[in-house]
Amino acid sequence: MQTELSRRLGIEHAVFGFTPFPAVAAAISRAGGLGVLGAVRYADPGALHRDLDWIEARTGGRPYGLDVVMPARKVEGVTEADVEAMIPDGHRRFVEETLARHGVPGLGPGDRSGWRITGWMEDVARAQLDVAFDHPIALLANALGPPPADVVARAHAHGILVAALAGSARHAVRHAEAGIDIVVAQGYEAGGHTGEIATMVLTPEVVHAVDPLPVLAAGGIGGGEQIAAGLALGAQGVWLGSLWLTTDEAELHSPALTAKLLAAGSGDTVRSRALTGKPARQLRTAWTDAWDDPDGPGPLPMPLQGLLVAEALSRIQRYEAAPLLGTPVGQIVGRMTSRRPVQAVFDELTRDFTRAVARLGRIAGGTEGA
Amino acid sequence: MQTELSRRLGIEHAVFGFTPFPAVAAAISRAGGLGVLGAVRYADPGALHRDLDWIEARTGGRPYGLDVVMPARKVEGVTEADVEAMIPDGHRRFVEETLARHGVPGLGPGDRSGWRITGWMEDVARAQLDVAFDHPIALLANALGPPPADVVARAHAHGILVAALAGSARHAVRHAEAGIDIVVAQGYEAGGHTGEIATMVLTPEVVHAVDPLPVLAAGGIGGGEQIAAGLALGAQGVWLGSLWLTTDEAELHSPALTAKLLAAGSGDTVRSRALTGKPARQLRTAWTDAWDDPDGPGPLPMPLQGLLVAEALSRIQRYEAAPLLGTPVGQIVGRMTSRRPVQAVFDELTRDFTRAVARLGRIAGGTEGA
Structure with a gap:
């Protein structure tokens, strides 16, 4: 499952897995996706440091990412x-x-x-970033739109791609103007902060609005046929968060x-x-x-x-x-x-994706049901 | 764009177009989809008779359908x-x-x-049905779940497939048990009556719940890439209503x-x-x-x-x-x-559908962005 973006990141499948659990993030990256660790619960930078080290030791050089919650404007x-x-x-x-x-x-x-949800405090998020930039993370995502300009610049200096979540095309355009590299279009059906626009409508809107920036489809994706749908909508990858909560590795x-x-x-x-x-x-x-x-x-x-x-x-x-x-x-x-283990979930995702795409090919080619 | 259901109905593309306007319905059927006329605004059965005659004269034997609003239980x-x-x-x-x-x-x-929204009254809907069964309609859809059992039986006796809208898998199963032939899974983002579950999540849920009944994906579909997404989710067709409101033929x-x-x-x-x-x-x-x-x-x-x-x-x-x-x-x-004319809208839908499926094939085959 290769897109321009997955090639750029050096991952086998354009599946981005958000999770608060290091063991899940590591397993997603090992399975060929990109595991993205949520930093918001790390009030202690030392603990984040230890967990990123732990992930790194278990991904064998495969890329992984970090997700912070940082307002663009400092109070x-x-x-x-x-x-x-x-x-x-x-x-x-x-x-x-x-x-x-x-x-x-x-x-x-x-x-x-x-x-305790203190990760939104700018000083906490900045301490997390100091730790993050000490690790070879491939992606820095921000749940509250683009990070501050100096953070984007610092990420780019480290060769890190910056992603920002958006619930509307208008927000996505604002994020793009702030110099980020990837927009995560987060639909109404998604877990966590969402807007009112459903993934089916939001994804192509955002793809058109920020073209040529790559877009990840998020919200409502937990099966291979939904991955196929998200990519059909023009996304260069899918962003899954909920699905991992019931994996064996989730703590x-x-x-x-x-x-x-x-x-x-x-x-x-x-x-x-x-x-x-x-x-x-x-x-x-x-x-x-x-x-x-x-x-x-x-x-x-x-x-x-x-x-x-x-x-x-x-x-x-x-x-x-x-x-x-x-x-x-x-x-x-x-x-x-x-x-189930993350690997079993991932195998089912890629298998059902392949099936859905094959069926769609038959529908388009006029051989389905013939 | 062929599925088992589109073959059964004898249409070229598995695109179902709901509309209150006869000229739109006829144009959709002429373009190779299935135009479905909304009957709810016809308080006068004579007017419905005239408009169905009008559609028939303009579809050259191609199939078309009728959508009524009828409660399953009589008050x-x-x-x-x-x-x-x-x-x-x-x-x-x-x-x-x-x-x-x-x-x-x-x-x-x-x-x-x-x-005047009187079509929900059972006697009005039954008068509409008497008119409908005098015409060679291919599909009878009901916006409020399954029609009463005698109406389903009458439709089947005429060789007409019966479709019912559902906003949840639970409702879809109930509809299936009432003997209908097709479930329209109507997502949160759809126009008209909707539940809370978005199309991305609802469609595969309903597909699994009523298997082997065919499902149409409805809600958020207005472009070829969204048709590809809807079909990727396991639907055997897509149901579009909003898109036609701004066509030249809409009155x-x-x-x-x-x-x-x-x-x-x-x-x-x-x-x-x-x-x-x-x-x-x-x-x-x-x-x-x-x-x-x-x-x-x-x-x-x-x-x-x-x-x-x-x-x-x-x-x-x-x-x-x-x-x-x-x-x-x-x-x-x-x-x-x-x-734009319906035909221009339809041409864009099928063209963009083909493009989306081709891109998805490259993503699955590992040649996208290579």
Whole structure:
């Protein structure tokens, strides 16, 4: 599965796998795709350093990438404490009341607030980048549009391609003007932050808008026939995130969450501001229902909501409070019905891709069903 | 572009074109697709008879179809007057106030309430069917799931294939159990009534769920690369509705509405209950904003909302009240940027489909970008 972009990156298949788990990223790269590690949960640059070393030791020189969450514009002189102070008391009470209603205890003295979403803070992201540029990463992706200009320049000086996620053609054009190399067109059905435009419509729009920049199709892709569809839409590769959450290598550390993912159907996600303050697709849970309830206080804007709920999410995960337990995931979750190694998932993707393309060739050639 | 289904129907291309306009339906069938006329606006069976005769005279024996809006379960003994009586006065006042705010006059004595949505009434739909079965239609589609069992049996006795729209795999399975022949998997991005699941995810889900029944992919399809994507997802054909609204043959009779459609981007639609009471994608307008305003009374359930707003929509159209003027249309509206004959649109679809499949073959074969 070769495109101009996959050749440029030296990968066998134009499949880009986003994941928060080093073992998944390494396995994707070993399988011939490009594993992209999400950096947002690494508040400690040392831990990121160790995990990138770990990936490198297991990919045998095959390329891999890093995904950061970095706003293009710097907010000068604002500390985490400043932002914390902007959170209304009523919202803090609502968090505690919701947790109490489900009997979720507080964290113990030894518990870490592991999923704290602080990666959006510019200083945290910059510390992550210092670590990243010490490693031979092939791709730097940013979930919040283009990184700041100096970061793009620094990446290019290291020979690193820069990718930015976009939910509309207008945003994609703005990203392209900021000097990035690849646009990830993230459709409505995708897990995490999404806009309203579905992958089927968004992908060709973005391809035309930023031509000749390469575009990756993201959202709703979890099978070989969907890879074929994404590439048919003009993309030079596909970006898959959800699918890896139920692989053997994924370190969710939560049997209850894994069980929920395996049981969920395509209709069991919701695009909600409950997680970060911006609309992000995730499992629908009692937690998202509480935030989306018109009688509740509703989510705060980014970045307040992320800070407000960080500890609560850690508590929900620590105690596996099943009704509240969720994760960002796309509508493709309906297809994730068994735990398997990354390699088995990847083999099925490439096999079904080949089948879908062969069938399409017969349809176009007039021999299908003849 | 041949699939098992297109062979069975005797059409050259597996492209199904839904349209409320006879001239568009005839042109689609002439171009080698299957034109499907929407019957919902024909309150008068005589007019439908004339228009089907007209289509037949212009398709030279090529197949065409009819789309009705018929609930699977009959509501016994309920008249239009009974339903009218269920509409709260506050909602009637809200309609008048919204029209008054935009200076929309009442209808004159000679004006017909042309777009009255009465086709959902069982007796109207049955009168339409009596007309349909007098014509050699190849396909009977129903927008509200499977038609009643006796209608399916009658269609089959005439050798007519029956199709039903579905927005989820669960609904598709129910439709299949009702004995229909084709499922139209209608994705979130489609115009008209839609569910939440995007075409990219919905199509393969429905294909697997109803196998071996053939599935048409609907929603977000307006270009040859999107046809390739829809077929890559396992569909045996594609169902396009929005794209034809700006063709030369479309009889919108409203320069203002045509101008709005040509100017709209993919982000200018909304999935709203303003039109029928069920979520339907349409142009976002001051009218949909008024109904979706949390401070307003909000839409009534189907079929009340359709009856409530029928005359108002006729007035908005009669006087071309631009800010209020809308129509069901999918996110693909962003691609509709010029008025062209159906044949030109169709030629571009098949040409770009062939190109997309050829590129995909090079990607799979490892020769793309080499």
